[in-house]
Amino acid sequence: MLRVRTCETGGYAYYSVYLSEGDPREGLLEGNPWCKPDGVQPRHWKMPLTIQSKNFLKGLSQDRRSGGKGEKTPxxxxxxxxxxxxxxxxxxxxxxxxxxxxxxxxxxxxxxxxxxxxxxxxxxxxxxxxxxxxxxxxxxxRRAKKAKKKTKRLREHYRSCPEEMKEKLRVKRYSESTVRTYTSMFSEFLSYHYAHSPEEITADQIKAYMRHLVAEREVSESYQNQMINAVKFYYEKVLGGQRRTYFVERPRSGRNLPTVLSQKEMSALLKGIPNVKHKTIVTVIYSCGLRISELISMKVSDIDYGSRRILLKQAKGKKDRYVPLAERTELMVKAYLKRYNPEEYLFEGPSGGQYSPSSVRKFLKRYSKAVGVKKNVCPHTLRHSCATHLLENGVDLRYIQHLLGHNDSKTTEVYTHITEMGLDNIKNPLDQLDL
Structure with missing residues (x-):
């Protein structure tokens, strides 16, 4: 039994704590640096009247191992x-x-x-x-994704993206993926305001639409940011730089850590893929730390076996970079090429051309589930896992930044918060004090 009351002696306020005989929580009180024995009455302790003490006592009261009927509360x-x-x-x-x-x-x-x-x-x-x-x-x-709320819109309300926006995007050399995203999102925006032409839509209506996305449709932060960028592009780049959307509030970016497979899980995944082509794709993404767009754009001629490296042409940000070709990866790629003999791209679809990114996502989820990996695995998970495992193996962060193609070192530093490498060797300054 635990009893706590507030006392005051000589102007000093404190908690008076009493435990009945044989209560196993007594050891927790003895191990608390703020808790002092009363010195007069047995099983009595004193604690300062602070928020730390209050939270500690609240935790003790929730521990019911010694409750009246031996009740256990998980x-x-x-x-x-x-x-x-x-x-x-x-x-x-x-x-x-x-x-x-x-x-x-x-x-x-x-x-x-x-x-x-x-x-x-x-x-x-x-x-x-x-x-x-x-x-x-x-x-x-609770990481399972919730079904997004979709807004039903009548077919006659649909408005397509203006052709001048598509043309402007291509003239400015935006990637095809960005062109598809921006045009699709701006079409959705226009369909919401179907009663107005684009030039009639006011800044207040734009802000109201952004609030609708968050409050009613519950879209993600990245989706909202992409929508803002699509709307800004049209009004600022296509219509000559009108600044009506500069003051749209952007969502606060959360500090979410990426999903990473352990080395044991990664090994089980590779062993559990029987298809040679699929196994080679997963191996190349993981060993080279690639984005899915970089994988499907890679050509057979981009591999330099002499210097053991692969040239990634016009990757994200329109930048070229080299990534190393591991010995095991080279052997697997050569065996794959001998069997499938692709014409242009390293990985091609059944009818030629680039391999489908959705196909990679689908078979990766299927194989992950088959080998018992319960995490939500996608191609980018392999990239995150590569960076984390390199860091755990002692590779310098600057090298990892170059390998992944990050502009800002802060982007790469997120992996230092995933691995616990070296935490056990850090000496707490309190342990060095003579107390």
Whole structure:
């Protein structure tokens, strides 16, 4: 039984804590640096009247292992979208120290929970520090994507993207993927305002549409940003630089960590792919850290076996770069070429031409599920996994940045928050003090 009351002696306010004899939570009180024995009455402790003490005591009260009927109350850890782990209980002194050692950890003082970057290692460590207080721990994965709310629109309300916008996009050398995205989104925007011509749509109507996307359709941050860019392009580039959309509020970018496969999961995935062509595609993406667009654009002539590297022409940002060709990858590519003999592109569809990106996504999900990988795996997951595994193997961050083709080193630095390499070797400054 746990009893807590607020006391005051000589102007000093504190919590007075009492535990009944034999309560297993006594060890937690003894291990708390803020908690001091009363010195007069047995099983009494004093704690300062602070928010840390309040949260600690709240965590103790939730631990019912020694409740009246021996009732056990399991706690539930939530894995959220963006690879975030939510811990809804007080983690104890050891747990607090671990939580505060993690990058991107956050404490919600209103709802009294922690959110941490999620990896398998972090989850295992959280379970370890919570186990003494909460013997029953459940984990719920809530990363499954929700079905997007679609707005039904009558066929007669449909408005196609103006041809001058398509022409302007191609004149300015935008990629075909960007042309398709912008024209599709601007067509959707015009269909929403079907009663007005593009020149009649006001800045307030544009802002109202952006709020509609967020509040009613619940689109993602990236989708909203793409829509803003498509609308801005038309009004600023096609209509001669009108600045009506400059003041549209952009969404705050969340700090979501990418999904990464462990080296064990990556090995199981490659072993579980029987199709030679599919296995070669996955191997090339992973070993070279490629984007899906870079893979399908790669030609047979881009491989330089003499220098063991591959030239990626006009990759994202219209930049060329080289990536290394690993020895195992070279052997697999040669075996694949001997069997399939593609004419131009390294990976071609059944009727020739570039391989379909959607086909890669589909078979990758199918094979991942078959080998027991529960994560949401896509081609970009292999790219993230390559960068993370290179970092764990001691490769310099600057080299990884060049390999991935990142302009800004901050983009590459996100992988330092996924791996825990070297965290165990960091000495906490508190341990160096003479206390």
């Amino acid at each position: 706690i539930r850890l939530l894995i959220l979208r963006g690879n975030r782990l939510r811990v809804p209980v007080y983690p104890g002194p050891a747990g607090l120290r671990y939580f505060k050692s993690l990058a991107y950890r956050r404490y919600d003082a209103v709802n009294k929970h922690w959110t941490l970057p999620y990896t398998d290692k972090v989850l295992a460590k959280v379970k370890e520090v919570l186990a003494p207080m909460y013997p029953e721990i459940e984990v719920e994965d």
